[in-house]
Amino acid sequence: MKSNDKATVLIVDDSESNRLLLSFLLEEFDYKIEEADNGEKAVELALEFPYLMIFMDLNMPVMDGLQATSMLRSLNFEAPIIACTVEDRMSNANTLKSKGFTDYLAKPIELEAIRAVLERLDADRQTENMDFDNEQHQQRLEQLKQRFITNIPVMLTKLTSAIKQQKTADLKRIGHKIKGSAGQFGFDRATAIGRDIEKAVDRNKWEIAVDKAYSLMAELKKIEHVQGL
Amino acid sequence: MGESNRKQLTALVVEDDLDCLEILTSILNKTGIIHCETARTGEQAIEYYESKKPQITFLDIDIPAPNGIETLKAIKQSNSKAKVVMVTGISDIDTVKKAVSLGAFGYVVKPFVPDKILSLLKKLNEK
Numbered sequence: 001m002k003s004n005d006k007a008t009v010l011i012v013d014d015s016e017s018n019r020l021l022l023s024f025l026l027e028e029f030d031y032k033i034e035e036a037d038n039g040e041k042a043v044e045l046a047l048e049f050p051y052l053m054i055f056m057d058l059n060m061p062v063m064d065g066l067q068a069t070s071m072l073r074s075l076n077f078e079a080p081i082i083a084c085t086v087e088d089r090m091s092n093a094n095t096l097k098s099k100g101f102t103d104y105l106a107k108p109i110e111l112e113a114i115r116a117v118l119e120r121l122d123a124d125r126q127t128e129n130m131d132f133d134n135e136q137h138q139q140r141l142e143q144l145k146q147r148f149i150t151n152i153p154v155m156l157t158k159l160t161s162a163i164k165q166q167k168t169a170d171l172k173r174i175g176h177k178i179k180g181s182a183g184q185f186g187f188d189r190a191t192a193i194g195r196d197i198e199k200a201v202d203r204n205k206w207e208i209a210v211d212k213a214y215s216l217m218a219e220l221k222k223i224e225h226v227q228g229l
Numbered sequence: 230m231g232e233s234n235r236k237q238l239t240a241l242v243v244e245d246d247l248d249c250l251e252i253l254t255s256i257l258n259k260t261g262i263i264h265c266e267t268a269r270t271g272e273q274a275i276e277y278y279e280s281k282k283p284q285i286t287f288l289d290i291d292i293p294a295p296n297g298i299e300t301l302k303a304i305k306q307s308n309s310k311a312k313v314v315m316v317t318g319i320s321d322i323d324t325v326k327k328a329v330s331l332g333a334f335g336y337v338v339k340p341f342v343p344d345k346i347l348s349l350l351k352k353l354n355e356k
Contacts (some may be wrong), residue, residue, distance in 0.1 A: 047325065184339060
């Protein structure tokens with residue numbers, strides 16, 4: 001994460017007061033904070049968003065911190081995961097490292113302890129990078145984005161036709177395609193609507209699917225208008 | 230990573246959406262160490278995997294039959310050490326659990342972030 005980005009960290013704890021306290025302490029370091037109250041939500045969020053690090057409580061309902069961390073590490077999840085624990089038996093760096101945690105904070109968490117963990121993380125942070133031409137990648141992405149925008153009238157025609165002829169499979173296919181590609185170009189709302197269309201068709205909710213299809217058409221027109229200028 | 234440690238890897242990218250296919254292969258190709266092959270369906274993916282045994286497979290979950298999870302199962306039956314990264318538009322815990330229980334190597338949620346893809350490739354080199 002570049003230093004000029006406001007990095008986001010994820011706090012996972014079933015106790016709201018613990019989350020609030022840790023958020024408050026982390027404000028000192030100018031992080032953007034997101035929260036989850038169990039391990040399952042943490043896994044979903046961690047896989048979806050590029051968090052700088054995760055602060056993970058151990059004892060939580062639904063899925064505890066050990067299970068969530070184990071699941072993430074089995075998928076080669078790289079970001080640091082800091083265990084937050086009151087349990088003496090777990091409060092050992094080696095034990096926790098063998099469970100996939102990067103470091104730990106003992107509760108009650110204090111500002112200086114956080115500072116020490118962050119310093120250790122900075123020291124450990126790997127600097128080696130595989131050669132990657134990001135500029136070239138961004139150029140190619142921009143070309144594909146323009147192709148997506150140019151293709152909007154065709155998508156609108158296909159959506160209209162699928163609605164009029166009540167072709168559920170066609171509507172689902174368009175929703176699926178938009179869901180898969182629009183997010184790549186930063187069109188997150190279109191992605192979300194595409195996902196809703198696919199779900200609605202899967203659940204045989206044709207009226208909802210059509211309603212969402214009209215929303216998607218409006219969104220695509222908006223994209224075309226704003227981006228095509 | 231030093232030049233002398235580099236070796237050409239073969240990756241199979243399984244994706245039915247052409248834009249996503251192009252973006253992911255573009256990221257992989259720009260590393261300079263990956264040779265990409267592509268498939269559009271689960272059936273093609275299994276057939277390719279069994280004949281060529283690529284070092285890493287990026288497998289979209291929402292592909293035409295069989296779907297990504299079924300395809301992962303078939304690939305793992307063919308080679309239990311296969312490195313398969315699941316690719317999806319939604320981070321859904323039930324699917325993540327299935328992927329983990331079948332031994333997926335990674336789980337990538339779109340949109341693709343080059344750093345995340347590269348970190349998986351580094352892990353591949355470490356193992």
